[in-house]
Amino acid sequence: MDDSVKHACGLFGVYGHRDAARLTYLGLYSLQHRGEEAAGIVTFDGKTMHTHKGMGLVSEVFNESTLRGLPGRMALGHTRYSTTGSSTLKNSQPLVVTCAKGPLAVAHNGNLVNAFTLRQQLEAAGSIFQTTVDSEIILHLLARATNAQFDQDLAECLQLLKGAFTLLFLTERGLIGCRDPNGFRPLCIGRLNRAYVLASETCALDIIGAKLVREVEPGEVVFIGADGLRSLHPVRDSSPRLSQCLFEHVYFARPDSQIFGESVQAVRTRLGRQLAREYPVEADLVMPIPDSGNFAALGYSLESQIPFVMGMIRNHYVGRTFIQPAQEIRDLKVRVKFNPIKEIIEGKRLVIVDDSIVRGTTTKARVKSLRESGARAIHLRVSCPPTKFSCFYGIDFPTRKELIANTRSLEDIRQFLGVESLGYLSLEGLLKAVGKPATYCTACWSGTYPVPFGEEGDKYALEKHSGQGKC
Secondary structure, eight states: OOOOOOOOOEEEEEESOTTHHHHHHHHHHHTGGGOOSEEEEEEEOSSOEEEEEEESOHHHHOOHHHHHTOOSSEEEEEEEOOSSSOSOGGGOSSEEEEETTEEEEEEEESOBTTHHHHHHHHHHTTOOOSOSSTHHHHHHHHHHOOOSSHHHHHHHHHHHOOBOOEEEEEOSSOEEEEOOTTOOSOOEEEEETTEEEEESSTHHHHHHTOEEEEEOOTTOEEEEETTEEEEEOOOOOSSOOOOEETHIIIIISOTTSEETTEEHHHHHHHHHHHHHHHSOOOOSEEEEOTTTTHHHHHHHHHHHTOOBOOOEEEOTTSOOTTSOOSHHHHHHHHHHHEEEOHHHHTTOEEEEEESOOSSSHHHHHHHHHHHHTTOSEEEEEESSOOOOSOOOSSOOOOOGGGOHHHHSOHHHHHHHHTOSEEEEOOHHHHHHTSSOGGGEEOHHHHOOOSSOOOGGGSTTHHHHTTTSTTO
16 A cells, blocks of 8 residues: 555636636646546536536546536536545536526535434435435535525535535535635635636646635635625634644645645745754755655755755656555556656665655655665655544545554654654644644644544445435
């Protein structure tokens, strides 16, 4: 099994542009790193919602013909990695329904920790589900709401949800975006002339030339329509704990994005500097495991004054190793994804900087390849603390028993990986790298979960029970 952490999903929406589908296509391209299993776009042309979804990369799912079949000045797009429910076309998003309130589409980034309970209640009330994703629960709740206005329906629905839910909706009237009160996953607002854009990361705004307006606040719902943008805070919590995912800065987000008000590349550079302070070593070169380790390695080099080199080249056409479900395919990708440069490495004492170690097997294979390329010594530095706990808020971590830091001591891990020394950044050092440390979730390192969870900790919980009720 590989070391990579499974990603969150990517969201992108446009209101008020004649090329809404094409802009969404470009936006999803920028968010491809957030999910490579499936992609989809829904548009509304004033009368009908048009949908195209498929398994695979954005470039594989869409072409000129499919984009021409998505007319309208409103669009909603999604790139998926499955954190609830299996990787199948029926579970791909956006999800679209037609009910008494008209057509409605939703795209979701996160995990509902009360999904199993809500689905049982809905099935008992007669709801029939078509997928095994928690996102469909939201559509059923909205369809069953009986308020006079959709705003009230949505407020009532959001009050019932627990966990991580950054959501985009497309209705006949416009585009809607919201974040849960904890603010686990990011969402930002952009402007492109008179059009509005909503996106998971600012890099998706950059690609279409949109200007960042601001982030959607935790607990906020923004409605974008003919009258412009208006904002509500319908989810009332007497003491919401901000729990923004710090792994977005460590690994998930693109370095050219701003996440939670901070530059990702700047945070990663500070992580590397702090890592050098905590774990200095005599060495000849500092090199990253590309690409998410690049800026942390740069920070380590700047702080330690050890030269920075790119001693390992990543094959960008292989894709992320965790995407393919078949083990033999994953193993093949681990071997071909990274290639050391022998001329740089041979005879050198190396500081290798990686963003995280999950199971350890892929890291071990990379260390072996560096040895075979002639490295004299390898000192591994990791720009976050040991990952000991699973995530239930939109990241598909392995189970705790599969996490190497949960089952082995630091010395055991060092010996298993075959390195001269090993240093993980401390939790205190990690939090020093961000401007508002109290606003971040650190559950995967500390075991302190901001929102309690139950059976929804199992990615396939809804599938295991899909035979119950009227599903």
